[in-house]
Amino acid sequence: MTDTPLIAILDDEPEIRRLLSSALEEAGFRTVSFARATEFEAALRRIQPDACLIDLGLPDRDGLALVHRLASESGAAIIIISGRAQVQDRVTGLELGADDYIIKPFDPAEVVARIRARLRKPQRETGPGRQQIRFAGWSADFDRYTLTSPEGAETPISHAEAEVLRLFLDNPRRLISRAQMLETLGGTAGESFDRAMDVRISRLRTKLGEDPKNPRLIKTIYGAGYIFLAELG
Incomplete structure (x- = not known):
């Protein structure tokens, strides 16, 4: 078993998935990518990602509904990556349980930095015997x-x-x-x-x-x- 964090990427754009996977793997993360919510949800029965990057504009599922369910049922950090730039969209995503919201187009280095920030805090705060x-x-x-x-x-x-x-x-x-x-x-x-x-x-x-x-x-x-x-x- 590896301690390297696993990042799940859900986005229907192949180029976005390739860009994110490449940047994250170069930064030392493991990644797994999905184009559809149904594939992603099926995979969650087998894997436990440390963080999930979720696009809201999915072809087969409402992205916000998926974020809400993940926030209720999963311990993974949830980061929305979306072209929806309105303040209300960001507020709604965070209210439904997302940990962060990144607007497209984005700098891959920023995505890596935000994931590191989200995953670093529980490791620092939860010392031996304090789980x-x-x-x-x-x-x-x-x-x-x-x-x-x-x-x-x-x-x-x-x-x-x-x-x-x-x-x-x-x-x-x-x-x-x-x-x-x-x-x-x-x-x-x-x-x-x-x-x-x-x-x-x-x-x-x-x-x-x-x-x-x-x-x-x-x-x-x-x-x-x-x-x-x-x-x-």
């Missing part, structure tokens, strides 16, 4: 991307949700500002980043069984940021 963290009766498994409730019920979390939760668990009972989230998690400052963070935190609260009007664990400090109030261990 599983317990808090307030819950258990977060950052190797399997799951949350286990005090009653033993297991719920999958996306790569994006795991990044936010890990940031909270690394900084319990400390104010985390939007600027800190941007610096730690990466992204581009602005409305799309802020809305994406709001959606990820809302999903985490739902999965943690929080009362949206009076959450116990993830408190919003309006105008300042968030505080995670759980004791670890």
Whole structure:
């Protein structure tokens, strides 16, 4: 078994697939490419990519629906690569669970850099013996991307949700500002980043069984940021 990250590329344009595969393999990644969503989804039963590059303009499936499903069911980092340049398209993609959004035409070096940034953070933050963290009766498994409730019920979390939760668990009972989230998690400052963070935190609260009007664990400090109030261990 190799530790070299595997990147899945889903794009119906052969030249885009060749360009991305070449750049990523030169950078030391393994790649696997697909022209259709049906082929990609079938392959996911056999492989577990570390990151997925998803084009939204697919011939056989709505790209945003696929991104949403991947974010709910997969621990892979999800990066949209699309010719749709409108702010609302970027916001929607991030709200549905994508970790990043790259607009075509793109510089292959930028794609490589963004993938490295997305994959580097979990490796740095999750040291030996820290793949599983317990808090307030819950258990977060950052190797399997799951949350286990005090009653033993297991719920999958996306790569994006795991990044936010890990940031909270690394900084319990400390104010985390939007600027800190941007610096730690990466992204581009602005409305799309802020809305994406709001959606990820809302999903985490739902999965943690929080009362949206009076959450116990993830408190919003309006105008300042968030505080995670759980004791670890």
